[in-house]
Amino acid sequence: MQPERAPLGKVFNTPFLSLDGTSVEMAALLFLFLAVIVISNANRHRQWIRRGVQVLSFMVFFYVVYSCLGVFGMIRNGLYGLTLVGSAYSESFYWLALPIVIIAVTLLHGPVFCGWICPTGSLQDVSGWIRKRLPRRPGGLSRAQMLGIGSASLGFIALLVWLGVKKKLFVEDSSLHWAAMLLLLCCLVLAGVIDDIPTRKLRIFSLAAIFLTAVSHMVVTSPVHFAFTARDDPASALTTLVILVAGTFVLRSWCRYLCPWGQFMGFLHRFSRLRILLDVSKCNRCGVCDTSCDVAAIEKGVIRLSNCQFCHACVDHCSTSALKVVDVWSVRAAKENERLQADTKPSLPSQSPSA
Amino acid sequence: MNARTVFAAMALLLPGHALAADCEVWSQSRCDAQNQAAIELRAGQTTAPRAWSFDGSGRVWGYEPGLTIWSSPALGVAGDQPIVVAGNYDHTLYCLNAATGDVLWKFTTGGPVFAAPVFVRDSTHQMLFAASNDRIVYAIDPLLGRQIWVHAVEDFRPTLGGARLASPCVGGTGDKDDAVFVPYWIWDRSLANSEQKSGVAALSIEDGHLLWRADLGDNELTAAIFVRLQGRGVLFLGSSSGNLYAVAAKSGQVLWKKAELDCVRSPPAFVMTGQGPLLVTGSKFGTIRGLDALSGAERWQFRTGDRITGSPAILDGKQPRAFVGSYDRKLYSLGAMDGSELWHDTTRGGIFSSPALIANSSEPMVLAMAWDHMLHASDLEHGSPLFASFTGRPLWNVGGMDDSNWSSPVAGRIRGRWMAFVGSYDGTLRALPLDADERSAPELRSNLWFWLSFPIFLVPIAAIAFLLTQRERRRRPARA
Numbered sequence: 001m002q003p004e005r006a007p008l009g010k011v012f013n014t015p016f017l018s019l020d021g022t023s024v025e026m027a028a029l030l031f032l033f034l035a036v037i038v039i040s041n042a043n044r045h046r047q048w049i050r051r052g053v054q055v056l057s058f059m060v061f062f063y064v065v066y067s068c069l070g071v072f073g074m075i076r077n078g079l080y081g082l083t084l085v086g087s088a089y090s091e092s093f094y095w096l097a098l099p100i101v102i103i104a105v106t107l108l109h110g111p112v113f114c115g116w117i118c119p120t121g122s123l124q125d126v127s128g129w130i131r132k133r134l135p136r137r138p139g140g141l142s143r144a145q146m147l148g149i150g151s152a153s154l155g156f157i158a159l160l161v162w163l164g165v166k167k168k169l170f171v172e173d174s175s176l177h178w179a180a181m182l183l184l185l186c187c188l189v190l191a192g193v194i195d196d197i198p199t200r201k202l203r204i205f206s207l208a209a210i211f212l213t214a215v216s217h218m219v220v221t222s223p224v225h226f227a228f229t230a231r232d233d234p235a236s237a238l239t240t241l242v243i244l245v246a247g248t249f250v251l252r253s254w255c256r257y258l259c260p261w262g263q264f265m266g267f268l269h270r271f272s273r274l275r276i277l278l279d280v281s282k283c284n285r286c287g288v289c290d291t292s293c294d295v296a297a298i299e300k301g302v303i304r305l306s307n308c309q310f311c312h313a314c315v316d317h318c319s320t321s322a323l324k325v326v327d328v329w330s331v332r333a334a335k336e337n338e339r340l341q342a343d344t345k346p347s348l349p350s351q352s353p354s355a
Numbered sequence: 356m357n358a359r360t361v362f363a364a365m366a367l368l369l370p371g372h373a374l375a376a377d378c379e380v381w382s383q384s385r386c387d388a389q390n391q392a393a394i395e396l397r398a399g400q401t402t403a404p405r406a407w408s409f410d411g412s413g414r415v416w417g418y419e420p421g422l423t424i425w426s427s428p429a430l431g432v433a434g435d436q437p438i439v440v441a442g443n444y445d446h447t448l449y450c451l452n453a454a455t456g457d458v459l460w461k462f463t464t465g466g467p468v469f470a471a472p473v474f475v476r477d478s479t480h481q482m483l484f485a486a487s488n489d490r491i492v493y494a495i496d497p498l499l500g501r502q503i504w505v506h507a508v509e510d511f512r513p514t515l516g517g518a519r520l521a522s523p524c525v526g527g528t529g530d531k532d533d534a535v536f537v538p539y540w541i542w543d544r545s546l547a548n549s550e551q552k553s554g555v556a557a558l559s560i561e562d563g564h565l566l567w568r569a570d571l572g573d574n575e576l577t578a579a580i581f582v583r584l585q586g587r588g589v590l591f592l593g594s595s596s597g598n599l600y601a602v603a604a605k606s607g608q609v610l611w612k613k614a615e616l617d618c619v620r621s622p623p624a625f626v627m628t629g630q631g632p633l634l635v636t637g638s639k640f641g642t643i644r645g646l647d648a649l650s651g652a653e654r655w656q657f658r659t660g661d662r663i664t665g666s667p668a669i670l671d672g673k674q675p676r677a678f679v680g681s682y683d684r685k686l687y688s689l690g691a692m693d694g695s696e697l698w699h700d701t702t703r704g705g706i707f708s709s710p711a712l713i714a715n716s717s718e719p720m721v722l723a724m725a726w727d728h729m730l731h732a733s734d735l736e737h738g739s740p741l742f743a744s745f746t747g748r749p750l751w752n753v754g755g756m757d758d759s760n761w762s763s764p765v766a767g768r769i770r771g772r773w774m775a776f777v778g779s780y781d782g783t784l785r786a787l788p789l790d791a792d793e794r795s796a797p798e799l800r801s802n803l804w805f806w807l808s809f810p811i812f813l814v815p816i817a818a819i820a821f822l823l824t825q826r827e828r829r830r831r832p833a834r835a
Contacts, residue, residue: 166703168728169805170748177812184813185820198823202816 026097028064032057033105036116040109046316050115054122061119062227070222071120071261072175074099075207076214103268110274110325111265114255115311120224120243121255127247128294134248145190145249152245153183159238166234171213173235174220178206178258179242185257186249196296200256200307203263210260223254251294255309266306273329276303276315282322289314289323381429382532384471384522384578385709386765388625389669392427392711393766393773396453399435404769406793407456409449409784424778426522427471427709430767431483433459433497437769439786440483440497441762441778442468448485448493449784450500453776454769456786460500465489470522470578475532480560484535486520492537492556494563504563508537508556514545519575525560526581526588528605533560536604538576538592555579555590555602569607571600577666578622584632584648591634591648593619599636599651613651617642621666621709626675626691630654633691635677637663643679643687645694655694659683665709665763668721670735680706680723686733688721698738703727708763716773718791722764730764730777730787742794747781 032053039049081095102113114121136142160176163169169176185202188194213220223240226233246253255262269275278301289298297307298314301322315323378387378394385392426442430453437453448462466489474497475482483497490511494503508520521538528534534557542551551573557566574596581604582589588604599613617638624635625648632648639662645654660683667679675691682705688697704726711722712735719735724746732741762778766789773789788794 164802164806168745169802173805174808177809180809180813181816184817188817188820194817194820194824195827198827199820201823202820205816205819 026094028060029098030101032060032117033101033113036112037105037109040112040116040310040312046312050311051125053116054125057117058119058122061224070225071118071259072210072220072222073225074102074261075210075264076219079211079214102265106265106268107272108274110272110310111269111308112310114262114265115309118261119227120240120259121252121309123224123240123244124247124252124254125294127244128251131248131251149183149187149190149249152242152249153187156180156183156238156242159241163234163238169235171218172221174213175223175225175239176235178223179239182242182246182253182258186246186253189250196250196256202257203259203266206258207260207263251296252309255295256307262309263306266308269305269308269310273327274310274325275305275328276308276310276312276323277326277328278302279322279324282320284320284322286319288317288319292317380476380525381431381474382525383473383580384427384524384622385624385666385668385711385763386430388580388582389671389712390580390622390624390666390709391668391670391714392709392763393713393715393768394430395715395768396430396432396437398432398437398769400437400452400454401770402452402454404437404454404772404774404786404788406788407786409451409456409458410782424762424780424782424784425467425469426778427763428765428776428778428784429472429474429483430765430776431474431476431497433481437767438497439765439767439776439784440472440485441784442470442472442485442487444468446487446489448472448495450497451784453767453774453786462493462495462500462502464493465491466518470520473523473525473535475525475535475560477532482560484523484525484537486523486537486539488518488520490515490518490520490539490541492520492523492535492558492563494535494560506556506558506563506565508539509541512543512548514543514548516542516545518542521576521592522578524579524581524590526590526604527583528557528566528588534558534566534604535560536579536581536590538571538579540575553594555592555607557604557607567607569602569609571602571609572596572598574598577619580622580625582625582632582648589648591623591625593621593623593636595620595639597638599623599634599646601648601651611651613646613653620664624667624669624677626669626671628675628692630692633675635667635669635679635691637665637667637679637681639663641681641683643667643677643689643694645677645691657687657689657694657696659685659687661705664707665723668710668712670712670714678710678712678721680708680710680725682706684725686710686721686723686731686738688735688738700731700733700738700740702729702731702743704729706731707761711764711766711775713766713773713789715768716789718789720789722766722775722789724761724764724777730775732775732789744787744794746777746785747779747783 036053042049077095078099081092084092185199189196221233221236223243225236243254283301292313295307295309297304381394386394424441424443428439428441430439438450439453440450442448444467446464446466448468450459452459464487466487468487470486472483472485483495485493490507490509492506496503518541523535523537525532525535536555536557538555540553553572553574553576554568554570556568559566574594577593579590579592590602590604593599595618597618601610603610617640620639626633634646634648637643641659641661641663643657647654659681662682665680667677669691670676677689677691680686684702684705685699686706687699690697702725706723706725708724713720720732720741721735722732724730728746729743730746731743734741764775764777766773766775775787775789777785
């Protein structure tokens with residue numbers, strides 16, 4: 001007979017599995033979004049609160065959420081949910097719920113999913129924290145950086161070969177291609193062969209690739225996919241490791257260059273209600289906002305909407321409060337109202353007091 | 356005096372012994388109450404069996420997969436032909452000639468078929484029963500594939516969310532096999548109704564009318580096994596809420612309920628031992644338990660390293676042995692009397708299937724499928740690996756590894772040759788010869804295409820990034 005003990009692996013990978021597919025799973029996520037909508041309005045200690053939310057979010061995704069809700073899976077499952085509309089409403093609702101909530105929250109409150117909730121983003125913030133503490137040499141690649149990224153690339157190739165020997169690899173394991181791309185792009189950016197900003201357009205290709213694979217019934221598992229379910233998915237785990245390591249060379253490199261969901265969020269941000277805007281009259285051009293942004297979405301006070309993750313770091317670091325979160329819908333409505341009033345005044349002379 | 360006491364007293368007083376159904380007819384989800392999933396198919400057809408595969412995936416430009424085989428196949432004889440029947444995700448039941456792989460008929464239901472079909476064959480009946488997730492139990496003529504009767508376990512209403520019907524089992528409310536028992540789980544998550552319920556429906560074999568219905572809570576139920584124990588029929592089944600039930604086949608009365616178990620995802624196996632009737636069950640949290648079939652009292656338990664989703668299988672004999680696959684990548688053989696480990700065989704992936712036991716062969720073996728996408732055959736006596744065969748590429752999107760019970764292998768002997776029948780999640784039903792001189796060599800493991808695809812992707816992506824950079828650099832001075 002075996003001794004009475006729970007195997008460690010089981011404790012690690014099976015908590016709350018019974019919540020899979022239940023309303024508890026979805027309610028936990030909904031609560032997370034509602035909490036972020038409320039909490040992100042805090043003016044004091046906002047970045048600390050954001051860290052707390054990221055930890056909570058990571059726990060929710062790791063322990064409660066078992067559906068495939070990674071950055072690839074959400075696109076795929078959203079499309080799958082659409083195909084079920086009209087035939088299996090409850091299942092359709094289940095698969096569409098999270099993408100719809102994220103889209104709705106992005107339109108109403110900005111892309112807070114990327115900056116506050118996304119577990120892949122949270123992981124990169126961990127490596128980013130390390131990155132910020134490493135010595136940097138301005139204007140070039142230091143020897144330590146060269147050594148680091150060289151070692152990371154060799155380590156990745158070694159693990160890839162080991163995985164290929166141990167396991168038969170399928171299309172499902174193609175997140176490894178994204179991992180290889182990420183390392184390659186980081187190498188080229190650090191070496192100055194390619195530039196950071198134009199390389200971000202590759203996210204369009206990433207989004208297109210995931211969309212095409214989804215509609216052609218090919219499944220590519222998301223980088224953090226292994227953590228959502230109890231699946232044996234070493235390819236996804238290795239990709240996650242690469243994202244983590246790449247973040248120590250280029251901050252949030254996954255978000256910058258390859259995240260397909262990030263591309264979609266950036267597109268939606270153009271139409272969202274909240275936006276960070278610069279009050280030029282208050283700006284002292286200190287450049288703190290530029291350095292505080294992990295995804296370099298702000299340059300001299302001008303924000304690139306397609307890259308902004310709405311983490312509020314620039315707002316919180318601005319010593320003159322020149323950067324503010326503005327309700328552009330209200331501003332637009334007020335301007336429209338003023339224009340209408342201006343248009344209608346001359347046409348209604350009979351209502352004027354003098355008449 | 357409660358039902359458990361009455362039943363225990365009867366068991367002590369009445370003479371006779373338990374009779375587990377011999378597997379001459381595939382009347383239970385894994386053929387018999389021992390879940391051996393192996394049968395001799397005595398058909399008149401002279402065609403020798405050969406390896407074949409039936410690709411019904413119907414993969415088209417679209418997201419929804421076609422045929423994805425969830426249900427374990429069932430083997431039987433129709434006319435003079437050995438047949439294999441498997442239910443599928445595409446709502447269809449496929450019947451193929453087990454020797455040649457020719458499609459004999461298809462039967463379309465209103466929902467995905469996750470449950471293994473079962474047969475009944477006696478002097479008056481020759482029928483196939485299939486339970487579909489459209490909440491309907493179908494009785495079908497196995498020769499022609501025509502519907503004989505249907506019974507809906509729950510009447511349609513627009514707010515019904517769905518259903519999971521477990522595999523039926525044939526048994527008797529009396530001495531004769533006159534009923535088919537179907538565990539069901541249905542839910543209606545509309546605000547107005549908001550309920551989910553589970554139970555067992557007993558239907559008459561003759562015309563499908565409802566004999567009784569037993570309410571067993573609100574969680575998914577496993578298939579049931581039917582055993583004649585001390586002269587009366589008893590059904591044993593588990594539930595995902597962690598209960599194991601013994602239900603009287605005559606009335607639907609719950610004889611005992613064992614409530615301390617973890618989530619049970621597959622039916623238990625039954626064997627009569629020198630110490631009395633024994634049930635062996637596996638739980639999702641990795642514990643294999645031996646229980647007294649009369650009272651549900653625990654006799655022994657054995658812990659594996661991870662969850663168990665398949666059924667145990669038992670090899671009868673003086674020293675009965677239980678075989679269970681676990682997600683800890685091991686196939687275990689245990690002494691059924693005390694739960695002691697006899698051997699284990701290690702695979703490269705968690706074992707999700709119920710094993711099939713081929714004892715009556717020159718090379719006794721146990722078959723199991725694992726998440727390394729292989730069918731593994733191990734020596735029945737010592738657990739040494741005999742061979743492994745590739746069973747198809749993974750298909751992750753339709754369900755998690757342990758979200759459901761995937762198809763398990765079954766075995767049939769046709770014209771003296773053992774064949775394994777495997778329904779895979781890639782949508783292919785495969786027949787593999789098991790005899791040493793006939794089985795094909797395992798597919799070569801090649802990741803060549805995967806490696807070649809790296810430069811195919813990386814070079815253009817790097818080139819695009821370079822071109823974008825060059826364009827931006829040309830524009831920047833112009834802007835400045």
